[in-house]
Amino acid sequence: MIPVQGYQGQKVAVLGLGRSGLATARALKAGGAEPLLWDDSPEARAKAEAEGFACTDLMRHGAFDGVACLVTSPGIPHLYPAPNKVIARALELGVPVDNDIGLFFRSFATKDWDGFDAMPKVVCITGSNGKSTTTALIHHILKVAGRPTQMAGNIGRGVLDIDPASDGEVVVLELSSYQTDLARALTPDVAVFTNLSPDHLDRHNGMGGYFAAKRRLFAEGGPDRCIVGVDELEGRFMAGQLAQGPQDDRVIRISSGSKLEGFGWSVFARKGFLAEWRKGKQVASIDLREVTGLPGAHNHQNACAAYAATRALGIAPKLIEGAFHSFAGLPHRSQLVGERNGVRFVNDSKATNVDAAAKALQAFPKIRWIAGGMGKDGGIAALEPHLGSVVKAYLIGFSARDFALQIGETPHEICETMERAVARAAAEAQPGEVVLLAPAAASFDQYPNFEKRGEDFTARVKAEIG
CATH class of the missing domain: 3.40.50.720 (NAD(P)-binding Rossmann-like Domain)
Incomplete structure (x- = not known):
């Protein structure tokens, strides 16, 4: 405590x-x-x-x-x-x-630190998608590196429930916009911004308020290092505001898909390879294609964020690469839950919005897609460019029929329940295909949370494949 x-x-x-x-x-x-x-x-x-x-x-x-x-x-x-x-x-x-985040930052440092050889540090991760995976991956890398570390916030334990810091410890916190918006104290040593897509807009009165809540961690926190995803305009804007210029290596820009070679420090992934560039030169590279716990471009962005954060903490690239391979991933986030006759079953119940679902749909070549639930404002029409890999959609929940009207010519079936969707997808799937739960919707019509939805999917899969 x-x-x-x-x-x-x-x-x-x-x-x-x-x-x-x-x-x-x-x-x-x-x-x-x-x-x-x-x-x-x-x-x-x-x-x-x-x-x-x-x-x-x-x-x-x-x-x-x-x-x-x-x-x-x-x-x-x-x-x-x-x-x-x-x-x-x-x-x-x-x-x-x-809130408890503000209380944590005003209370974490104590007089005991005067006797430490290395000051404890706090790494905070925020953004729309990938926060939990990035947080858990940073925590995993630190453990593999032998650094004392605790993980808390929007994942795992409450921030005030963790133990007082030990010598050289790194506390890794996942922070939602609800948490960053209100905290009266925000002083991380390293802050990570993964990405931004529409979510919780009623709570923040629109995208501007949502972005402002995320931005507080950087603008008011004054971190020593800022890791900023620049695949969206908001990230590029914030990186530009935080840095004195493109060569300012206090800001580490990250991307999944774009080359970032003209900056003081950047980390990006393209065609399955992660590259670290410093002052115009590539200094490290990692092949992410065989990292089973981090499939797809969205997870490659998470890998870039975790790599940049742990490099900022002094961890060597080879050690980070080894930790990537031993990372099992998180439940309900591109989680492989079963395989039968060349068909894989993947639980991405955490894909509760269009952007997260789009990234999941881009991670696999042939998909039997289970989607639906309590749809969010705007529906799923924006997913149409990403449906080329979908062999068939199996739609469930309150928004099933609305979703059916928004997926164009994609073959689909109204299944209503998870039980029927899994049974139908499993019966029709062919070798090389993936049965993917990526709902693009909240769970509250049929489940208390996305975790219970993912657990139901997993249970149905195990019942089908034995």
């Missing part, structure tokens, strides 16, 4: 008692603060009270009297489409609003 600093003897309100909320309450208490907790769920309040915490309705008169700060969970809106009523009340009263 990271005891929260700066609130000793003060009241701090905590709104939302999920994983991060309870971890925040414990860390505040450990740092000498008096946490006042609230959640609309009676079950969540009962769980907190069972740990000895006081629950206080933060909307009652005088609830914020003497409160130094309100800490809110990331899933609770604080601005758009409308602020939660408790947060709105805090803002009216001038009570600072923060």
